[in-house]
Amino acid sequence: MTDREEKNNRINVDQDEKEDANLVTASAGDVETIPVAQQTVRTILRRLAELVFLLLFVSTLLFFLLRLTGDPAAILAGETGDQEQLELIRKQYGFDKPLYVQYGVFLMKMLVLDFGTSLANAQDALGLVFERLPTSFTLVLIAFTANLIISIPLGAWLGSRPDRTGRKLGSTGVFILQGIPGYITGLILIQVFSVELRWLPSIGNQGPESWIMPAITLASFQAPQVIRVISANVSEAMREDYIRTARANGAGFNTLLWRHALKNAMLGATALIGAQVSFLIGGSIITEVIFAWPGLGRLLVTSVTTLDFPVVQAAVFVISVFVYLSITATDLAFIFIDPRLRRQRA
Amino acid sequence: MTKNSSSKIKIPSTGSLQLDLGLVMFFVIVIALLVQLIFLGEDFLDGHLRERLKPPGYNGPQGGYHIFGTDQLGRDLFFRVMGGLPWSLGISGVAVICVAVIGTTIGLIGAWYENWIRTTVLLGVSAMIAMPFLVLALVVTALFERGFWTLSLTMGFIAWTAVSRVIYAEARGLLTREYVLAARLFGVSKWSILIFHILPGLRPTILVMAAFFFAVLLIIESALSFLGLGAPLNAPSWGNMLSDSRQYLVIAPWMMLVPAVTIVWSVISLNLIGDGIAELSRKRARAVEV
Numbered sequence: 001m002t003d004r005e006e007k008n009n010r011i012n013v014d015q016d017e018k019e020d021a022n023l024v025t026a027s028a029g030d031v032e033t034i035p036v037a038q039q040t041v042r043t044i045l046r047r048l049a050e051l052v053f054l055l056l057f058v059s060t061l062l063f064f065l066l067r068l069t070g071d072p073a074a075i076l077a078g079e080t081g082d083q084e085q086l087e088l089i090r091k092q093y094g095f096d097k098p099l100y101v102q103y104g105v106f107l108m109k110m111l112v113l114d115f116g117t118s119l120a121n122a123q124d125a126l127g128l129v130f131e132r133l134p135t136s137f138t139l140v141l142i143a144f145t146a147n148l149i150i151s152i153p154l155g156a157w158l159g160s161r162p163d164r165t166g167r168k169l170g171s172t173g174v175f176i177l178q179g180i181p182g183y184i185t186g187l188i189l190i191q192v193f194s195v196e197l198r199w200l201p202s203i204g205n206q207g208p209e210s211w212i213m214p215a216i217t218l219a220s221f222q223a224p225q226v227i228r229v230i231s232a233n234v235s236e237a238m239r240e241d242y243i244r245t246a247r248a249n250g251a252g253f254n255t256l257l258w259r260h261a262l263k264n265a266m267l268g269a270t271a272l273i274g275a276q277v278s279f280l281i282g283g284s285i286i287t288e289v290i291f292a293w294p295g296l297g298r299l300l301v302t303s304v305t306t307l308d309f310p311v312v313q314a315a316v317f318v319i320s321v322f323v324y325l326s327i328t329a330t331d332l333a334f335i336f337i338d339p340r341l342r343r344q345r346a
Numbered sequence: 347m348t349k350n351s352s353s354k355i356k357i358p359s360t361g362s363l364q365l366d367l368g369l370v371m372f373f374v375i376v377i378a379l380l381v382q383l384i385f386l387g388e389d390f391l392d393g394h395l396r397e398r399l400k401p402p403g404y405n406g407p408q409g410g411y412h413i414f415g416t417d418q419l420g421r422d423l424f425f426r427v428m429g430g431l432p433w434s435l436g437i438s439g440v441a442v443i444c445v446a447v448i449g450t451t452i453g454l455i456g457a458w459y460e461n462w463i464r465t466t467v468l469l470g471v472s473a474m475i476a477m478p479f480l481v482l483a484l485v486v487t488a489l490f491e492r493g494f495w496t497l498s499l500t501m502g503f504i505a506w507t508a509v510s511r512v513i514y515a516e517a518r519g520l521l522t523r524e525y526v527l528a529a530r531l532f533g534v535s536k537w538s539i540l541i542f543h544i545l546p547g548l549r550p551t552i553l554v555m556a557a558f559f560f561a562v563l564l565i566i567e568s569a570l571s572f573l574g575l576g577a578p579l580n581a582p583s584w585g586n587m588l589s590d591s592r593q594y595l596v597i598a599p600w601m602m603l604v605p606a607v608t609i610v611w612s613v614i615s616l617n618l619i620g621d622g623i624a625e626l627s628r629k630r631a632r633a634v635e636v
Contacts, residue, residue, distance in 0.1 A: 054473035069489045179614035181565045184606045282480035304488040323476050
């Protein structure tokens, strides 16, 4: 495909969307179209294969690392355990059997979602994780939404006329913000709003005002990066031929920016937005620790520190599934939004 | 490298303001690291409990002048931040070398083979990318004894996935070029093609990724130490200093600000270098096209 053809296709993409977003069969030139249903099934199957691969890999890695780096029975017995107790624990948990038998049993149990009980309080490991999940989920969701609400307009504004002084200053500011890790943002927020001004509570989950700082902290992990990508994409899109054509047809600056340039810029930022969830979950661990937030991240840190491995395995399992659900959702959303994804390469 | 020839006094320049600034900022860090390694060592890391939690600029009767103040054990924050340089930069430096080597190798392997090897590489890489990096690093480092090599190698062996995906895409593009086809027709072996024909073309990409990952790994290293699972407890790593500072935010905010500023300085300098190299290679590509 030549350069010119590709550009023509982009214009067609734009027009297709204007005419009918659901018009699946509309194709540009010699490009074949795949039905949405088929594409959806294909995407789900691919993601499912990746998820199975990931779960197998990570749990196997953890399983063997735990047994190679130390004696799990000794961890269970604690400092007070004598030889007799150790033997008893080994028998009870099956640590006396060969490693491959243990591994087989572990895999079979994972299939039926049985991760065992927490070593700390004998509660069901998966139950403990699910208990904490809603809090973390809400935090991630708020941060994700806030991030998009702030990043998309700001990125579009910065990228629309990148050479003006105000926007240059703005871009520099975003660049500096990108250099500030989220945990430092969190500590500075606590310092300013809890310690100096005494406006917001610094720890725990005590009503709506205690959500503000954790959400900002978590959003700050990714917002600068999203803003920069969108701004770069928008400023590139504004130089494209289809924008010039639209301008020649008499479209105003705002129409150009918000209707044409931003739409295409957003499509380029898909991968980043999908990967966001993974980053946000990583960030939520630190955020929850800083703000003493009773979520999954803090449960993970506590159980990792105390080597409570049933809970760690369960938490890693749930996090992987959660990440894959959101990635697949993003994939599917973009199949519906972006007509180019429905086209097979000719 | 082009010289800035427009002004009379010749300032050496790379042609990108960002890269220049980033390199200058990084130069400061390198000088500080050399000073630390050659002159300071671990001599000044101990503190006097009598001078605990003193503000920046405190002039003590026996411990001397504390330009950045002291922490909860009376340790001088300037010397601790300097002592943290080999830890924080060393750990992320070793890790970024692992990331570049492993990521490039796997990416090239995925790009060369067109059979099940590619399928496996792509499947594995996209699966691993989905796993939050911090979660994996957290869980794995907890199992080993805390130390320099544990931390750096763990991070290096986990973080390469994103690099290999980028290298894979770039390398596949390069493999379709005519000079590669010519080399193949002449019967050049696959490793020779990959190393002598493809790898040089990937250099700017690898440099950009390395600069960004250096920054990312620096942040992750401090984050792990901050969570109490990174560098050994008594090591003066910047994450440990931040972690200590949490309990004294009210009475000694400088304990947080000093390591925070050094982390931000390093990250920004690395981001500037990465952006600058990317900008330069874009400019060069455009110049070739025209």
